[in-house]
Amino acid sequence: MESGTIPVITIDGPSASGKGTVAQIVARRLAYHYLDSGALYRLVALVAIRSNTDCANESAITNLALHLDVNFDGSSVRLNGEDVSDALRSEQCSKLASIIAGQSAVRAALLQRQRAFRQSPGLVTDGRDMGSAVFPDASLKIFLTASAEERARRRYKQLIEKGINANMQSILQDIYERDTRDSNRDISPLRQEVDAKLLDTTFLSIEDAVNEVLRLHNAVCKN
Numbered sequence: 001m002e003s004g005t006i007p008v009i010t011i012d013g014p015s016a017s018g019k020g021t022v023a024q025i026v027a028r029r030l031a032y033h034y035l036d037s038g039a040l041y042r043l044v045a046l047v048a049i050r051s052n053t054d055c056a057n058e059s060a061i062t063n064l065a066l067h068l069d070v071n072f073d074g075s076s077v078r079l080n081g082e083d084v085s086d087a088l089r090s091e092q093c094s095k096l097a098s099i100i101a102g103q104s105a106v107r108a109a110l111l112q113r114q115r116a117f118r119q120s121p122g123l124v125t126d127g128r129d130m131g132s133a134v135f136p137d138a139s140l141k142i143f144l145t146a147s148a149e150e151r152a153r154r155r156y157k158q159l160i161e162k163g164i165n166a167n168m169q170s171i172l173q174d175i176y177e178r179d180t181r182d183s184n185r186d187i188s189p190l191r192q193e194v195d196a197k198l199l200d201t202t203f204l205s206i207e208d209a210v211n212e213v214l215r216l217h218n219a220v221c222k223n
């Protein structure tokens with residue numbers, strides 16, 4: 001199958017909106033491949049932290065992005081063979097990923113790696129610019145969001161369930177900061193594109209959100 005004819009569902013949206021959760025379930029139900037594009041930015045951030053690379057040095061950060069040795073193994077992410085799934089979720093990594101994601105050369109370095117995930121029978125992917133820049137010809141584009149307060153509540157619950165200490169006010173503050181940075185950068189900012197369907201999950205369960213994406217996908221397939 002020609003790569004351009006392989007269906008792609010993109011789910012973009014702000015942090016902790018549930019993109020990853022919904023995208024993974026939809027991918028499983030359709031037996032499609034799944035790409036968490038945020039993990040790539042987080043991996044670059046993690047390598048930068050570990051190698052003490054100055055995040056303002058765009059060419060050095062780009063070099064790290066070009067040479068990532070990554071393997072997505074189910075729900076775990078391996079860097080040079082090491083399972084770094086938990087390390088990627090640290091607050092330090094989240095913040096640095098958002099900062100380096102504003103560098104155009106870093107985004108360019110990760111572009112082909114992301115496009116290579118477009119494999120038969122289809123791909124579900126989540127991030128910030130999957131529908132706008134990475135897969136502009138996607139078959140279905142979703143902009144998934146929820147109120148900042150609801151997203152903070154979900155993140156708080158997620159951390160507490162993992163046994164990680166969490167503070168609601170600082171989570172909300174991090175969400176505002178990251179959303180502002182991701183939405184205001186010059187290149188591929190987070191925003192709802194005109195051809196993306198808005199899915200506000202503030203009052204929706206995960207199952208309802210998944211069903212809505214599948215309903216929209218089925219409607220596209222019929223046309």
Ligand SMILES: Nc1ncnc2c1ncn2[C@@H]1O[C@H](COP(=O)(O)OP(=O)(O)OP(=O)(O)O)[C@@H](O)[C@H]1O
Nearest residue numbers: 014015016017018019020021154158201204205206
């Ligand atoms: N509709 C929903 N109702 C209740 N909880 C939800 C809903 N959607 C997602 N969640 C929960 O919210 C938390 C955050 O979801 P998830 O990690 O998928 O967000 P994300 O948008 O991928 O975040 P990030 O961009 O920061 O990686 C998870 O614990 C998930 O189970």
Ligand SMILES: Nc1ccn([C@H]2C[C@H](O)[C@@H](COP(=O)(O)O)O2)c(=O)n1
Nearest residue numbers: 037038039041097098101127128129
């Ligand atoms: N397509 C993408 C995916 C992610 N980013 C940046 C911006 C985010 O704050 C950061 C971490 O992403 P997350 O794991 O929270 O989805 O990575 C981006 O710019 N474009």
